[in-house]
Each structure stands twice: as structure tokens, then as C-alpha cells.
Amino acid sequence: MAQGKVYSSAKAALADVQDGSTILVSGFAGYGVAWSLLDALVEVGSKDLTVIYRDGPLPEGTGARLPAINNLVTNGLVTKLISPLPFLPGNGGAIEERWLSGDLQIEILPQGILVERLRAGGAGIGGVFLPTALGTRFEGDKERRAFAQGEAVLELPLKADYALIRVAAADTLGNSIYDGSGRNWAPIMAMAARVTIAETGRIVEPGELDPEAIISPGIFVNRIVAAE
Amino acid sequence: MALDKERLPREVVAMRVARELPDGGFVNLGIGIPTLVSNFIPDGSVVFYHSESGVLNCGPLAEEDEQDIDLINAGGQFLQMVPGMAFFSTVDGFAMIRGGHVDVTVLGAHQVSATGDLANWMLPERGVGNIGGAMDLAAGARQVIVAMEHTDRQNNAKIVQDCTYPITGKGCVSLIVTDLAVMEPTPEGLVLKEVAPGWTVEEVQELTAAQLLSAPDLKEYEL
Amino acid sequence: MPQKLDELSMARRAASELQPGQLVALGSGLPARVAEVAPPRAPLQLLSDSGALGYRPSTAGLAAVGPSLTGPDGVPVALAEGGSVVGTADWAAMLRGGHVDVAVVQPARVTASGDLIGWTTAATPGLFAPGRTVDLAAGARKVIAMLPHTGSDGSPNILADSSPVADGRACVDIIITDIAVIRVEEGGLVLAEVAPGWSYDDVAALTGASLSCADDLKEIAPSLEALNAEPPGKVYPDAPSAIRDIADGATVMIDGFGGPGGMAHYLLVSLRDQGTRGLTIISNTIGIARSVNFGTPPGKLAIDHSILVDNGQVAKAIASYPVSPSMSNPSSFELAYRRNEVELELVPQGTLAERLRAGGAGIYAFYTPTGVGTLIAEGKESRVIDGKEYILEEGLRADYCLIRGHKADTMGNVVYKGTSRNFNAVMAPSARITIVEVDEVVEPGQLDPELIVTPGIYVDRLVVRPRDFSPYE
Numbered sequence: 039m040a041q042g043k044v045y046s047s048a049k050a051a052l053a054d055v056q057d058g059s060t061i062l063v064s065g066f067a068g069y070g071v072a073w074s075l076l077d078a079l080v081e082v083g084s085k086d087l088t089v090i091y092r093d094g095p096l097p098e099g100t101g102a103r104l105p106a107i108n109n110l111v112t113n114g115l116v117t118k119l120i121s122p123l124p125f126l127p128g129n130g131g132a133i134e135e136r137w138l139s140g141d142l143q144i145e146i147l148p149q150g151i152l153v154e155r156l157r158a159g160g161a162g163i164g165g166v167f168l169p170t171a172l173g174t175r176f177e178g179d180k181e182r183r184a185f186a187q188g189e190a191v192l193e194l195p196l197k198a199d200y201a202l203i204r205v206a207a208a209d210t211l212g213n214s215i216y217d218g219s220g221r222n223w224a225p226i227m228a229m230a231a232r233v234t235i236a237e238t239g240r241i242v243e244p245g246e247l248d249p250e251a252i253i254s255p256g257i258f259v260n261r262i263v264a265a266e
Numbered sequence: 267m268a269l270d271k272e273r274l275p276r277e278v279v280a281m282r283v284a285r286e287l288p289d290g291g292f293v294n295l296g297i298g299i300p301t302l303v304s305n306f307i308p309d310g311s312v313v314f315y316h317s318e319s320g321v322l323n324c325g326p327l328a329e330e331d332e333q334d335i336d337l338i339n340a341g342g343q344f345l346q347m348v349p350g351m352a353f354f355s356t357v358d359g360f361a362m363i364r365g366g367h368v369d370v371t372v373l374g375a376h377q378v379s380a381t382g383d384l385a386n387w388m389l390p391e392r393g394v395g396n397i398g399g400a401m402d403l404a405a406g407a408r409q410v411i412v413a414m415e416h417t418d419r420q421n422n423a424k425i426v427q428d429c430t431y432p433i434t435g436k437g438c439v440s441l442i443v444t445d446l447a448v449m450e451p452t453p454e455g456l457v458l459k460e461v462a463p464g465w466t467v468e469e470v471q472e473l474t475a476a477q478l479l480s481a482p483d484l485k486e487y488e489l
Numbered sequence: 490m491p492q493k494l495d496e497l498s499m500a501r502r503a504a505s506e507l508q509p510g511q512l513v514a515l516g517s518g519l520p521a522r523v524a525e526v527a528p529p530r531a532p533l534q535l536l537s538d539s540g541a542l543g544y545r546p547s548t549a550g551l552a553a554v555g556p557s558l559t560g561p562d563g564v565p566v567a568l569a570e571g572g573s574v575v576g577t578a579d580w581a582a583m584l585r586g587g588h589v590d591v592a593v594v595q596p597a598r599v600t601a602s603g604d605l606i607g608w609t610t611a612a613t614p615g616l617f618a619p620g621r622t623v624d625l626a627a628g629a630r631k632v633i634a635m636l637p638h639t640g641s642d643g644s645p646n647i648l649a650d651s652s653p654v655a656d657g658r659a660c661v662d663i664i665i666t667d668i669a670v671i672r673v674e675e676g677g678l679v680l681a682e683v684a685p686g687w688s689y690d691d692v693a694a695l696t697g698a699s700l701s702c703a704d705d706l707k708e709i710a711p712s713l714e715a716l717n718a719e720p721p722g723k724v725y726p727d728a729p730s731a732i733r734d735i736a737d738g739a740t741v742m743i744d745g746f747g748g749p750g751g752m753a754h755y756l757l758v759s760l761r762d763q764g765t766r767g768l769t770i771i772s773n774t775i776g777i778a779r780s781v782n783f784g785t786p787p788g789k790l791a792i793d794h795s796i797l798v799d800n801g802q803v804a805k806a807i808a809s810y811p812v813s814p815s816m817s818n819p820s821s822f823e824l825a826y827r828r829n830e831v832e833l834e835l836v837p838q839g840t841l842a843e844r845l846r847a848g849g850a851g852i853y854a855f856y857t858p859t860g861v862g863t864l865i866a867e868g869k870e871s872r873v874i875d876g877k878e879y880i881l882e883e884g885l886r887a888d889y890c891l892i893r894g895h896k897a898d899t900m901g902n903v904v905y906k907g908t909s910r911n912f913n914a915v916m917a918p919s920a921r922i923t924i925v926e927v928d929e930v931v932e933p934g935q936l937d938p939e940l941i942v943t944p945g946i947y948v949d950r951l952v953v954r955p956r957d958f959s960p961y962e
Contacts, residue, residue, distance in 0.1 A: 041290070066539050066577070067563030092577070092620075123620040148656075149538065150581030150624030154852070157578050162364030162406050163843070164856030164872070164879035170585060170627045173658035176619070185853040185883065194874065211314070211323065211350045215939070218558035218574060219539040226578045229365060244323075245349025250904065251940050253576075255322045255352035256314070257292050257367050297814075318838060319746050319908040333784050335750035335960065336895075336907035342747045342783055345908075353907055355914035355942070356746075356773075357846045360839030364859060383862075389816070394826055394833065396810040401865065402839030405858040436862030 043212050044241060044262045048078035051235045051261045055084040055200060062156070062201040062227040063107055065093035070220030071106040072237045074265035075202040080109050088118040090156070090198060092149055092223055104131060111136060118142070120196075122149035147176055151193055153226055159197035160229025160258075168193050201231035204265075205254065207240035209247050212256030214238070221253060228258040237265035269421055271469070273445040274462050274487065281306040281489055282460075283372055283413045283443050287313050291369035292362075294318070294403055297341045299413040300372035316368050318399040320359050321345070322352045340399060363399070364406035371407035373400065374414050375439075377429045380476035382439035382451030384412065385431035397434070404435025416444035416473055423475035425449070425456070446470050448487065455479050460487045491686030493638075493667035494709065500526045502682075503593055503633050503665050505711035507533055510720030511590040512583070512946045514538075516625055517561040519635040520593035524560060529569075531716040534946060536589065537561040538580050538621045542944055543572025543900075561621070571900035571933030573941035584628025585851025586918055588946055592629030594622050599634050599661050600648050601698035603673040607656035619656055626657025628851065638666035638695050645697035647671070647678070668692055670709060677701060682709045723901050724930055724951045728759035731924050731950045735760065735889050738804075740769040742845070742890040742920055744912040745793060747774050747810065748783035749960040751909030753893040753926040754792040755952065758962075760891070761796045767804045770794060771845070771887055773838060773912050775806040775822040780813035789961035795821035803831055807885070809838035837865060840882055842915050847884030849918030849947075854883045890920030894927040894943070898936050901945030903927065910942060917947040924950040 045051035052075065055061070061079070065071035071093060093106040105125065110116050112132040124144050125133045136142035151170050158166050167190035171177040181192040203224040206217035214236055216224060228234040236259050280302035287293055287303070289311040295301055307313050315324040318340040325348035328334065333344040362368055377385040384404050388395025404410055417423055425442065442449045447470050448460035458478040461470055463486055471478050494502070500522035507513055507527075514536040515521055524535050529549040536542050539559045544566040558574070560566040568574075575583075583589055598606040607622035626632055636646050647664065664671040669692045670682035680692055681703045689702045725731035735741065741760075745752035776794030778785070785791045797803050798821040811833055812823040825831045836844065837859045847855055856879035860866050870881040892913045894903040903925055905913060917923050925948050 067559055069539065069557060069559055146619060148619045148623035149577065149621055150584060150628070153577045153581050157361075158855070160365045161361035161843075162366060162858060164858065164874040164877065166847075166855045167853040168585065169851065169853065170624060172627070174623055174627075174656050175654040176623060176656075183854075187853050187884075190853040209350060213322075213350065213352045216574075217939075219541065220557060221540050221574055221576050223577050225576045229361060229367075243349070248940075249321075249347075249351040249353050250906070251937075252352040252354075255354055255358075255362075256350070257316065257322055257362050317908075320911040321908050334907065335748060335784070336909040338746070338748050338750060338783075338908050342781055344784065353905075353910055356838070356842040356911045357915045359911075360842050364839055364857065392816050394812055394823060395835075396812060396814065397835055397837045397865070398810045399838040401837035401863060402859045405861065406839070432864050434863060 042210060043260060044210055048074045048237060048263045048265065049081055051263045052078050052082045055079065055082055057084050058086045059084060059200060060088040060090065060198040062198045062231050063089055063091035063093065064203040064222060064224040064227050065091065065106045066219055066222040067093065069218070070204045070216065070222050070224055072202040072204040074237050075235055075263065076106055076109065080113050080115065083115065085115050086117045087115050088120065089116050090120040090196065092122055105133065108132060111142065116142060118145065120145045122147060122152055151176065153223065155193050155196040156226050156230040158195035160226065163195060165192050165194045167191065196230065198231045199233065201227040201234040203228055203234060203236050205236045205238045207242060207247060208236055208238045208259065208262050209242050209244045211244050212259030212262060213247055213252045214254040214259055215247060215251050216253055225254050228254045233260045234258055235261040235263065237263045239265060271464065273416070276302060279413055279443055279445050282448065282487060283411055284308065286370070286411055286441060288369050292316050292367060294363065294368050294371040294407065296371065296373040298374040300374060301341065303372055303413065316362060318359050320354050320356060323348065323350045360402050363402045366406065366408055368407045370409045370411060371403040372411045372413050373403060375412045375424065377424050377426050377431050378412050378439050378442050379429045380427050380451060380456040382437045383429045384410065384434045384439050385429040386434050388432050390431055400434045404438040409440050410438045411441045411443060412439050413443045416446040421473065423473060426475040446473065457481050458484060460485055462487045491684065494684050496522050497526060499635055499665055499667060501713065502670060502709055502711045503635055504713055504716065506633055506663065507591060507716060509533065509716055509718045512536060512588060514584060514589045514592045514625055514629060515561055516594040516621055518595035520595055521560055521562045523593055524566065528713055528716050532720055533716060536580065536583065538577060540575050540580065541566055541568065541572065542575050543569045545569050568938050571898055571902060571945065573902055573938045573944050575944065581624055582850035583946065584624050586849050587630065587851060588918065589629040591631045591633060592625035593633045593635060594625045595635050596622065596656070598646050598648055599636065599664050600650060601678050603659045603661040604655040605634060605657035605661050606654065623656045626660040631662045632660050634661045634664045636666060638668045645695055647696050647698055649698035671700065679703050680706060682707045684709050722899065723949065724899055728755045728926070728952050729763065731952045732756060732759050732763060735765050737765055738767040739765065739889055740771065740887040742771040742887045742916040743794060744893060744916055745772060745774060746908065746911045747781065748778055749791050751893050751911055751913055752793065753891040754960045755954045755958050756891040756924060756926050757792060757796065761800050764800065764802065766802050768797065768802050769805040769807065770803055771807045771885065773808060773841065774810045775808045776820050777810065777813050780815065780818045780820045785961055792960055792962055798822050798825050805832040805834070807834045807836060809836050809841050811835065842912065844882055844885040845915045845919045848886040852884055854881055856880065857882055885919065887920045888922065890916045890923040892917055892923060892925040894925045896929045896931060896936065897925055897927045897951050898931050898933045900933050901948030901951060902936055902941045903943040903948060904936055904940055905942055914942050917943045922949045923947055924952065926952050926954050928954055
């Protein structure tokens with residue numbers, strides 16, 4: 039019988055994360071962030087990580103909260119960030135400091151392009167022609183081509199080793215649902231990673247979730263961890 | 267004469283294929299012998315079925331009086347509702363296939379070449395055919411297993427040096443399981459790994475239009 | 490100097506640009522405040538990249554409070570009745586696919602040609618990263634830029650020249666600042682309105698680009714009354730009235746994975762009865778249910794695309810599974826194909842789904858490994874990317890789409906049933922006019938917003954399938 043998907047702890051689910059891995063971290067302004075997995079990843083201590091995430095800090099006046107990946111960066115585990123919103127200048131804490139000192143590379147790109155590149159990675163697409171970056175600083179030297187609708191820019195797929203996501207509930211087969219803004223990047227990140235690890239406050243038996251309601255089918259969710 | 271000898275029943279071919287499926291893996295089964303494979307999953311292991319009709323974790327077929335037109339598999343058969351199912355759209359279903367999330371697909375074929383080209387969507391004499399999900403499965407599934415009769419009804423070889431029918435995918439087949447043999451296409455050629463009981467390598471070769479290379483550990487069909 | 494407008498006054502002016510029934514994507518900062526001033530019950534769908542579609546501030550006193558929903562700024566919001574939850578990829582697809590009527594953004598700078606600079610340096614706190622701005626600027630049909638007229642040092646935020654770095658080119662249609670409303674026109678910037686007490690000269694002095702003055706320069710005094718007008722309803726009395734404008738030569742998407750499930754039989758029969766000819770049909774099959782049977786009761790025939798083919802209405806099909814699996818039991822389409830009466834473009838099923846998604850999501854083309862080395866690849870670009878071979882496929886759109894849903898609310902939000910979701914959910918965003926046949930239409934708020942598969946923004950018309958309507962005839 040195959041190893042079940044439910045792991046005893048966040049640390050156990052992350053035990054095989056190698057140095058140099060690429061990690062997807064779900065979250066939007068603190069919603070849908072896998073905090074337990076992120077804490078455990080700091081404990082596991084894998085280094086030279088490339089982290090792809092949106093989350094983003096909350097703007098001033100809405101409550102001070104550090105970005106989800108702050109601890110990973112503070113502990114010197116991250117070499118590169120790919121994000122549409124890595125930090126707010128002057129309020130970026132460790133991320134900004136390490137970026138300014140050259141210890142952290144940051145690749146910034148618009149979130150609609152990032153999410154489509156991740157989807158392409160997860161869906162086996164070799165590249166997509168999108169009009170979004172046309173004429174902007176994000177076009178760079180990417181290939182530009184004319185189609186019937188107009189010009190578009192070639193964006194290449196992105197894949198990762200792991201995705202750390204937060205789901206509202208999962209059955210033991212990995213079928214998962216989300217709660218409100220917690221959905222955000224998770225369904226796409228779950229597709230784009232070789233191993234997707236979901237933390238959730240609610241693990242149920244197969245059949246307890248409405249099959250019409252499932253957003254991330256179990257084929258995209260490899261490991262499940264109970265979390266607060 | 268080899269032509270008259272008894273070949274293995276379809277169920278045995280399906281049983282042999284079932285041994286190849288990874289425990290806990292996601293599997294897409296085509297129509298014909300492939301469909302039978304689900305009846306022979308070894309005790310103690312579990313396989314999850316993906317269907318292009320838009321459902322994961324499909325189970326048994328529905329009884330005649332419980333048929334629901336909104337619950338079908340890719341072959342158009344009616345399914346039972348089972349715990350753990352998930353419904354999704356076609357675009358997500360094929361993202362699963364192309365994205366390498368489906369571990370194995372088992373397909374039937376008109377022809378398979380020595381290098382693993384697959385032809386299963388059109389008979390040239392018909393002039394039109396159905397691709398359906400076959401090309402995506404051929405290109406996207408991590409492993410493509412062909413399960414079929416070794417020859418057609420007129421004893422024409424279906425395993426050929428080069429496909430003469432329009433192909434579905436190039437070099438995509440990793441294992442061929444027939445009612446006579448188990449073969450593996452490799453860059454060096456078609457390796458014969460197992461032979462049905464009572465059949466000799468020569469007899470199998472006679473019904474195969476590609477040169478068979480006997481594997482060092484060639485053995486009898488193993489169930 | 491006279492007083493500048495406060496943020497909520499600016500937001501009210503921005504809101505007055507909107508029309509009832511529009512889908513409006515809001516960015517963070519000033520644009521987020523548009524949600525605060527929009528009339529709570531106005532038929533205006535606000536969209537945030539947090540996944541909230543059809544939201545209002547949580548203080549708006551709406552019934553359907555979202556479970557844990559935020560707006561673009563990380564501030565909790567609530568869903569209005571008929572709102573739904575989407576993922577980031579869905580949000581981006583709505584924008585790129587041209588489904589968003591208006592985007593409201595706060596750039597750091599705007600130029601006379603309507604270029605937008607989302608962030609410059611650390612001197613623009615809060616706007617350092619592009620986040621959503623580039624997507625909003627590129628995707629929406631109309632872009633409203635909201636920003637202070639000048640920086641904190643008094644330097645103008647509206648500039649003459651195109652910057653070498655831009656986050657959107659020639660995308661801004663109207664600029665709303667704390668002292669003025671400026672239209673971006675072909676010939677340059679036109680001052681349309683000024684804040685109370687401000688003159689053309691005052692504004693021009695703080696603007697870094699040449700500014701002409703509208704003949705009817707007005708004072709900013711927005712009214713939001715018009716936003717409460719109800720847009721035309723989506724529910725049609727019957728199928729014939731919903732399909733009446735489908736004209737000869739139209740391209741029509743019709744789902745139906747194969748069997749009778751997921752097929753809009755009621756619309757299909759109406760289309761036959763209407764007799765529209767020269768149709769291009771985009772569909773998975775082009776009518777195999779009659780050949781395969783699919784549990785058809787004795788003495789009956791399944792309703793499928795064959796009824797259009799038999800009636801001589803189909804000129805071309807784009808399909809993945811066009812003919813019966815059995816050669817000895819050919820479908821109407823196969824017989825017509827043999828008589829050279831119809832054309833066929835054969836597309837692998839996954840490629841068809843992906844082309845439809847691309848069409849609806851503003852993806853012009855994509856590389857797929859499916860079909861490499863086969864007949865499908867002939868005439869198409871082939872390319873090796875990262876060691877793997879792909880072929881280029883383009884997005885696919887249609888004039889009309891006939892969808893089979895299970896339930897819908899009057900705003901057009903649709904849920905499906907079982908495997909009948911399949912191509913229906915993929916096609917809905919890809920047609921100019923999407924018509925959905927459902928078993929039941931309910932009031933907004935009666936469908937679980939987490940369960941809505943096709944949001945109403947993709948649905949133009951709804952028809953209730955008569956209770957006794959049979960998928961067989």
C-alpha cells in the first residue's frame with residue numbers, strides 16, 4: 039500500500055527539501071499562507087532556496103505584519119526571490135536589507151505574467167504569448183511576435199520543486215477546498231510543483247467534501263499536514 | 267503453425283498490465299483491453315483513475331437503473347458516484363495530462379513501431395478519425411503502455427518497424443503488452459522481455475513486423 | 490492655493506466614470522477607496538486580485554459576508570449577493586481576455602501619451618513593485634489613473650515625455666487627481682474638470698505636460714445616482730428568443746463531451762428550428778450520441794449536433810472526436826464529410842480545451858507538446874524549448890457559445906453537474922455572446938460563492954430548460 043498523503047508533522051513533510059530547491063509559497067496579504075510549513079522549513083534549514091511568492095506586506099495603517107517569507111530570508115536560507123511584490127521600500131525589513139547589500143537576488147514581474155508562467159509549467163505548456171508586457175520595462179529582450187489580435191511577448195513556463203499551500207480542508211486523497219481569499223495562488227502553485235504540501239485545519243475522509251466544490255483535486259496535492 | 271495456437275485472453279493481458287501500475291499512482295485507461303485493467307489491481311495496492319470526461323478517482327460502472335447522464339467516463343460509460351471523486355473542466359483535465367501529473371496511461375493501438383511510435387487514431391481506409399484525448403495522453407503522460415492484440419484479425423502485424431498509419435505520438439510508448447508478449451521499445455530496437463506460455467521467440471517474431479531483440483533475462487509471461 | 494480634494498472625493502469622481510453592469514478591477518491605494526463610495530446595491534461588480542469578484546467593504550452592511558475575504562489592500566471585504574471567489578489565474582485571465590470594463594490604478598506617474606509608470610524608486614513608498622498594476626493597465630478596456638497631482642516635493646506627477654521605463658504604454662484614458670480631471674486624447678492632455686476654486690492656470694502650472702482646456706471646463710461635482718440603474722436582465726423567456734440573433738455564417742461553440750450530459754439540447758433544437766446556415770461549430774464531438782446510443786431509450790434518437798448537420802446548417806466543424814467510434818455506424822457528420830458537404834478541422838482534445846481557454850484568457854498563442862511529429866503538426870511552427878519539442882497553437886474564439894449548466898442565478902453565475910462541466914466551463918469565456926441553458930434560475934446569493942464555476946461576467950443570456958424537455962426525440 040502506498041504511503042498515505044497525511045504526514046505526522048510539517049517538518050516530516052519537508053524533510054526531503056534539498057539545498058538549492060525552488061519553493062512556491064502561496065498567499066495574498068497574509069490570506070492563505072502556510073505559516074506552519076514556513077516555520078518548519080526554517081527548522082529544516084535547507085539553503086540556497088529560490089522562492090516564488092506574491093503574498094506581500096500589508097500597507098501602512100492596516101496592521102503591521104511581516105511578509106510570509108521573512109523568517110526564511112532572515113535566516114539566510116533564500117538566495118533568490120521571484121515576486122510581483124517583494125517588499126515596500128523603507129519598510130522591507132530583512133528582505134530589503136539583504137537585497138540592498140547584494141545578498142539576495144530579486145526578480146520582479148507582474149503577477150498576471152507570473153501566474154500564467156506557473157500555470158504553463160503546471161499544465162505542460164512550453165510557453166505562452168501574452169500582450170501584457172508589451173512596451174513595458176518587463177518586455178526586456180523577450181521574443182515579440184505579431185498575431186491577428188496584435189503583438190504579444192513570449193513568456194516561458196516556470197516550475198518548482200515544492201509548493202507550500204494553505205487549504206481550508208483536504209480529504210486524505212488530497213482533494214482540497216479553500217476559504218475566500220485563501221484561494222489566491224494556491225491552485226496554480228499546486229499544479230506547478232513536483233511536490234505540493236498542503237497544511238490545513240481540517241483533514242477529512244474521502245466523500246466528506248462535495249466533489250463539485252473541490253478546487254485542487256488530489257492529483258495536485260502530494261502531502262497533507264494538520265495545522266492550527 | 268503459430269497462427270493457430272492459442273493466445274492469451276484479454277483479461278490476462280489486462281492482468282499483466284495491472285502489475286505495471288504504480289501503487290498510489292494516477293492512471294488514465296483507454297478503451298478496450300485498457301479498460302479491463304482496473305479489474306486486476308493487486309490486493310493491497312491502490313490506483314486512482316483520471317478520466318478526460320472531467321472526473322478524478324473514478325470507480326466502478328453504474329448499474330443499469332442508476333445511470334446518470336451527468337456522470338460518465340471518457341468512453342461514455344456511466345459511473346457510480348464514489349467517495350473522493352473530484353469534478354473538473356476539460357482544460358484542467360488536460361493540464362493534468364500534459365503537465366505530467368498522470369503517471370501512466372494504458373492505450374490501445376492500430377500500430378506501434380519498434381521505436382515506440384504510436385498509431386491509434388485513424389485507419390487510413392476510413393480517411394477520417396477521432397483524436398480525442400489520445401495525442402495529449404501520448405505526449406503528456408509520464409508513461410505510455412500499449413495493451414492490445416498482437417495482430418489484427420487477419421493476422422497482420424500491428425507491431426511494425428515504422429508505422430504506416432498516421433501516428434498519435436512519436437517515440438512515446440514505453441511498454442507493449444499483447445496476447446503473445448511483453449516488449450519494450452528502445453533506441454536500439456524492440457526488446458522482447460516476456461513471451462506467452464507455449465510460444466517460442468520465433469513464433470512471436472513471425473507475427474511481428476519489426477526485429478525483436480531478446481532481452482538477456484527473457485522469460486515467460488509473468489503474472 | 491485652494492483646497493485639494495480628499496481621497497474619498499477623488500474616489501467618488503472615479504466612481505462616477507463607471508456604468509451600471511460593468512466589471513471594474515481595482516488596484517490598491519486610492520483605487521481601493523472606490524469600493525467605499527460605490528453605492529452598496531448598485532449593479533457594479535468590483536474585482537480584486539485577492540479573489541473577490543463582486544465585493545463591497547465589510548462595512549457596507551451586505552447580507553452575504555465573505556468567510557475570509559480581503560480587498561486589494563488587505564482590508565477585509567464582503568461579497569455582494571451574486572459575488573464569487575476566484576483565483577489569481579482567473580483574475581489575470583479576466584483582465585487579459587478583455588472581460589474587465591474598467592481598471593482603476595494608482596501609478597506614480599502618467600505621461601501625456603497615457604503611459605503609466607507604476608513605480609520609480611524608493612521615493613514612491615507603497616508603489617515599489619508592479620504587483621497588479623501592469624496587468625490592470627494592459628488588460629482593461631478603459632483605464633482610470635488616480636494619483637496626487639504632484640509629489641510631496643511639489644514636482645508634477647503628470648509628465649510630458651514617454652519614459653524609457655513604463656509599466657503600461659498608451660493605456661490611461663482618464664486621469665483623476667486631487668485637483669483635476671484630465672482626459673488623455675490623441676492630440677494630448679485635455680483638462681476637463683477642476684476642483685472647486687481651481688483654475689486652468691493653477692492646474693497647468695502644476696502639470697509637467699502641455700495641457701489644453703476643454704471648451705466646457707467644469708467643476709468636479711460627481712453624481713453616483715446613475716449607477717443604481719438596473720442593466721438589462723440576462724434571463725430570456727425561451728430558447729428561440731435567446732438565439733434569435735445568431736446569423737448565417739456564425740461560429741458557434743456547443744459543448745457535449747459525447748453523450749447527452751452537458752449538451753444544451755433545448756438551445757440546439759431551437760437553432761435547428763431557426764434554420765441558421767453556414768455555421769462553423771466548435772465542439773468536442775460533432776454529434777456521436779446517435780451512433781453510440783448512450784442509454785437512449787428504444788425507439789428514440791439522442792439530440793446532438795447531428796440535427797444541425799442533417800438540416801444542412803453546418804459548413805465546418807472544429808472538433809477532436811468528430812465521428813462515431815465505429816466505422817460501420819457512421820454519424821450524420823461523417824456521411825456529410827464523405828459527400829464533401831462539410832469541412833473539418835481536427836484538433837486534439839487537450840489542445841482544443843487549451844485553445845479555447847487561450848481565446849477567453851487573452852493568450853494569443855502557446856506551445857504544446859501534443860501532436861508533435863503527427864499530421865496535426867503540419868504547417869505549424871515547431872520549436873524546442875528547454876530540450877523538449879513543441880508546436881505553436883493559437884487561441885480560439887467564437888461569436889456564440891451554447892452552454893449547458895445546472896443552475897444559475899439571475900446575474901449569470903453558473904454551477905454544473907458532475908462530468909457535464911467538461912468543455913462548458915472552458916467555452917463560456919471564449920465567445921462574444923454566451924447563452925446558458927439551465928434547469929433552474931435562482932436569485933443572486935442563493936448559490937454558494939465558493940462553488941460558482943462560471944462567474945456571471947462570462948454569461949450574457951440565460952434560458953430555463955423546460956422541466957419535461959427530453960434529450961431524446
